[in-house]
Amino acid sequence: MLQIQLIIEDKERVLRGLKKKRLKDAEKYIQEIIELDQKRKQLITQSNEIKNNINVLSKQIGDLFKSEKKEEAEKLKPTSIELKGREAQIDTELKHIETALHNTLVLLPNLPHSSVPDGACAEENEIVFQYGNIPVLSSDALCHWDLADKYGIINFELGVKLTGAGFPVYRGKGAKLQRALINFFLDEALKNDYIEIEPPVLVNEDSGFGTGQLPDKDGQMYYVEKDQLYLIPTAEVPITNIYRDVILKENELPVKNCGYTLCFRREAGSYGKEVRGLNRLHQFDKVEIVQIVRPEESYEVIEEMREYVASLLKMLELPFRTVKLCGGDMSFASALTYDMEVYSAAQKRWLEVSSVSNFETFQTNRLKCRFKDKNGKTLLTHSLNGSALALPRIVAALLENNQAERGIKIPPVLVPYTGFEWID
RNA sequence: GGAGAGAUGGCAGAGUGGUUGAAUGCGGCGGUCUUGAAAACCGUUGUACCUUAACAGGUACCGGGGGUUCGAAUCCCUCUCUCUCCGCCA
Known part of the structure; x- marks a missing residue:
């Protein structure tokens, strides 16, 4: 499996290599991978932010329970539940993106070394x-x-x-x-x-x-x-x-x-x-x-x-x-x-x-x-x-x-x- | 195949719902001491991902997957594996 980082950093080299390997539709795959990866990063960032919010809230609720402020704690719960719902949505989408990314990435053959002769058969x-x-x-x-x-x-x-x-x-x-x-x-x-x-x-x-x-x-x-x-x-x-x-x-x-x-x-x-x-x-x-x-x-x-x-x-x-x-x-x-x-x-x-x-x-x-x-x-x-x-x-x-x-x-x-x- | 027990960091081994990425010991790395080494003492010690020019910050991971909960290493379900006993067997 090729490293995504290489595909992003040196797209031209990857494309040259894939062509030498006679892969069809290489441009299409590469474009798809780059787009999916961008989307993936966005979603991870969003998901992480929400998770962070939930973690902070949970700690607050825990502290409130400890100091016997139960009503205040109960008031915070709905916010956390709502955040969790949003996170679930994002995570589902993220899973789809990651599967798609993986499935495409796995279709790409390794790049040939520069000394490999060009040829089809x-x-x-x-x-x-x-x-x-x-x-x-x-x-x-x-x-x-x-x-x-x-x-x-x-x-x-x-x-x-x-x-x-x-x-x-x-x-x-x-x-x-x-x-x-x-x-x-x-x-x-x-x-x-x-x-x-x-x-x-x-x-x-x-x-x-x-x-x-x-x-x-x-x-x-x-x-x-x-x-x-x-x-x-x-x-x-x-x-x-x-x-x-x-x-x-x-x-x-x-x-x-x-x-x-x-x-x-x-x-x-x-x-x-x-x-x-x-x-x-x-x-x-x-x-x-x-x-x-x-x-x-x-x-x-x-x-x-x-x-x-x-x-x-x-x-x-x-x-x-x-x-x-x-x-x-x-x-x-x-x-x-x-x-x-x-x-x-x-x-x-x-x-x-x-x-x-x-x-x-x-x-x-x-x-x-x-x-x-x-x-x-x-x-x-x-x-x-x-x-x-x-x-x-x-x-x-x-x-x-x-x-x-x-x-x-x-x-x-x-x-x-x-x-x-x-x-x- | 049947019954039971278990799976926590490189290893050993605590932890049974709230700053626990996780005590403690060993090992590893760095340092002090030493002519050098050992011992002793001090410090440090996982992986992956996201944000960032960088400093830094965040997220996930306690066999795998799913669930309950505001919150899970800790509770529930499920799978896999390991150990003990029984059965079978090269």
């Missing part, structure tokens, strides 16, 4: 880095869903039987590979000073709102109606919400957390080759990294996180590229996002395996995650997160890129975790 993203050689496979190379079937390690049909499409069953070395990747990713994160968190995978509405999934992506989360809980689409939600309504001490920053969780996404509206095999699942495994940092450090930190994710891909010997998303392709809450894409050689496409974002104060403003700076002033922190990494597409690329006559070669760095060198 994925084609206009900027490739900032590419690593590794694109493997050239023989003509009979298989896509990962066929390899999964060939070696009996992932069963998509069985998932359909148990649950539905997008819920694969991993078996034997396939299951072990999952476990190996999770542990590898967590261990690497710990080496880089992240504190491991194992959070709940169901969260309440406040948490969904805190990280921006609600109300924006309501339809993308599984919802347990009976208990009013959401299945998390990413560990970002519970982990970042740890810091909801928290005022951190200066020396507690930066907060570096990582966590492995299952992630659940309804992916309503997806279809075709996009969802084939492991490309897009309803349930998948992911290790997430989250940082809460001082505002002035967040753009250094995002580079550090990007490098860290790149290092994982290098260790796994996967060719990848780093893409800086353009304004129109960025997520609602982000100010700067790098996508990391691995090349999946049989499908001959780049698969997004990580998204590293700086949210600046967009999340922390909702979360009320603040810190006291050296001067004792309370300021909003900046929040960042990134996948490090999401498993399915890594597995897809590993299977496809490493296929050989004998079987599928496990990258050396994973062998200590899998206990085997080949899937055959």
Whole structure:
């Protein structure tokens, strides 16, 4: 959520940013917010004055009762009652204004960082880095869903039987590979000073709102109606919400957390080759990294996180590229996002395996995650997160890129975790 | 799931209708003392919002929401959570 103060103080900058994010009717929203906020302030001032009058009267009445001047006290009561009626009116109006203001404010996406390229869609993203050689496979190379079937390690049909499409069953070395990747990713994160968190995978509405999934992506989360809980689409939600309504001490920053969780996404509206095999699942495994940092450090930190994710891909010997998303392709809450894409050689496409974002104060403003700076002033922190990494597409690329006559070669760095060198 | 008890400031813990944003203790910060530190003593110590150029003033917040009252941390309703006992259970 954007800060109202920024909208009022630097309307032009906000408008420029919203346009870069391709928000329609930005002027209309901004105008509305400014007007609503003015009205809001007026009403608060009026309400406060009346409340003050009531408080003064109440004290007088109390004093009169104490000094046994009951009749005089009784005479003051009607005034107070009348004031209260007026206050109630103003408060009702104020509530309406505040709801309207909030509802509009929540529609505004975060402003993109100045370095974000202008553009409307994925084609206009900027490739900032590419690593590794694109493997050239023989003509009979298989896509990962066929390899999964060939070696009996992932069963998509069985998932359909148990649950539905997008819920694969991993078996034997396939299951072990999952476990190996999770542990590898967590261990690497710990080496880089992240504190491991194992959070709940169901969260309440406040948490969904805190990280921006609600109300924006309501339809993308599984919802347990009976208990009013959401299945998390990413560990970002519970982990970042740890810091909801928290005022951190200066020396507690930066907060570096990582966590492995299952992630659940309804992916309503997806279809075709996009969802084939492991490309897009309803349930998948992911290790997430989250940082809460001082505002002035967040753009250094995002580079550090990007490098860290790149290092994982290098260790796994996967060719990848780093893409800086353009304004129109960025997520609602982000100010700067790098996508990391691995090349999946049989499908001959780049698969997004990580998204590293700086949210600046967009999340922390909702979360009320603040810190006291050296001067004792309370300021909003900046929040960042990134996948490090999401498993399915890594597995897809590993299977496809490493296929050989004998079987599928496990990258050396994973062998200590899998206990085997080949899937055959 | 059933019965009972409870939820107060960073923590502990008073307060059951009238200057109570809230006693007291601990902790934190500043100071005196000290070569330095500790102890002791003195002072200070929440968040958000509104008005103001500023000084300053005002409002709200004692788990959340609603109500009674001129006035609520205090009374009533409701929800959530915690604890104890019973039941069930990995």
